[in-house]
Amino acid sequence: EPEVTQTPSHQVTQMGQEVILRCVPISNHLYFYWYRQILGQKVEFLVSFYNNEISEKSEIFDDQFSVERPDGSNFTLKIRSTKLEDSAMYFCASSLDRGRVETQYFGPGTRLLVL
Amino acid sequence: AQSVTQPDIHITVSEGASLELRCNYSYGATPYLFWYVQSPGQGLQLLLKYFSGDTLVQGIKGFEAEFKRSQSSFNLRKPSVHWSDAAEYFCAVGAGLTGGGNKLTFGTGTQLKVEL
Numbered sequence: 371e372p373e374v375t376q377t378p379s380h381q382v383t384q385m386g387q388e389v390i391l392r393c394v395p396i397s398n399h400l401y402f403y404w405y406r407q408i409l410g411q412k413v414e415f416l417v418s419f420y421n422n423e424i425s426e427k428s429e430i431f432d433d434q435f436s437v438e439r440p441d442g443s444n445f446t447l448k449i450r451s452t453k454l455e456d457s458a459m460y461f462c463a464s465s466l467d468r469g470r471v472e473t474q475y476f477g478p479g480t481r482l483l484v485l
Numbered sequence: 486a487q488s489v490t491q492p493d494i495h496i497t498v499s500e501g502a503s504l505e506l507r508c509n510y511s512y513g514a515t516p517y518l519f520w521y522v523q524s525p526g527q528g529l530q531l532l533l534k535y536f537s538g539d540t541l542v543q544g545i546k547g548f549e550a551e552f553k554r555s556q557s558s559f560n561l562r563k564p565s566v567h568w569s570d571a572a573e574y575f576c577a578v579g580a581g582l583t584g585g586g587n588k589l590t591f592g593t594g595t596q597l598k599v600e601l
Contacts, residue, residue, distance in 0.1 A: 476529035
C-alpha cells in the first residue's frame with residue numbers, strides 16, 4: 371500500500387540554525403500539506419501546496435517557513451532560523467484532490483527539537 | 486472558525502470491553518468529520534469519515550462513529566477493544582470550500598490504554 375514517508379524521523383538543532391524536513395508524498399497525489407504538533411497540544415495546519423505554489427497557509431506559517439517541491443517526488447519544509455518554540459512533531463500529508471472530504475494521508479512525522 | 490474538543494486526554498479500558506471516545510466540534514456550516522489513529526512511530530491513519538447521509542458511519546478495524554448534529558458530537562465507538570487498539574485517537578473537522586478550504590482542524594487527541 372502506498373504511503374507518505376518523512377525524513378529524518380528525529381532532528382536536533384541549535385536555535386538559529388536552518389532545518390529542512392523532507393517528505394515523499396504518495397506518487398499520484400496532487401495536494402501536499404504540512405501540519406505540526408507541539409508536545410501536548412493540537413495538531414495544527416501549517417500550509418497546503420498545489421501546482422508548485424502555496425494554496426493556503428495559516429498564521430503560524432510566517433516568513434521563517436518555506437515549502438518547495440524540488441523534484442517530482444520530494445516535498446520539503448524549510449525553517450530558516452529555528453526558534454525554541456519550533457520544537458514540535460511535523461507531519462506531512464498528501465491527497466489526490468482538495469475536495470472537502472478527500473482523505474489526507476499522513477506520514478509518520480519528524481520530531482524536531484530546537485536547543 | 487472551526488474547532489474540535491476531545492474532553493478525555495487519557496482513557497483506560499480492559500480488553501474486550503466497549504469503548505467510546507468523545508468528540509465535540511464547532512463549525513458554522515455542515516461539518517466534514519474525521520477520526521484518525523496514531524500508533525507509536527506511525528503516521529495518522531484514517532479510521533472513518535462523515536460528510537453526509539447516514540449519521541452512523543463504519544470504519545476500519547471495527548470502529549464506528551455517530552454524527553449527532555443536535556449535540557455537535559461525533560463520538561467514536563468500538564464494541565470490543567483489542568490490545569492492539571492502544572494508540573492515540575484524533576478527531577478532526579474539515580472546512581468546507583467556502584470557509585477554510587481544505588485544511589483539517591484537529592482535537593488534542595485521546596490516548597487509549599488497553600489493559601489485558
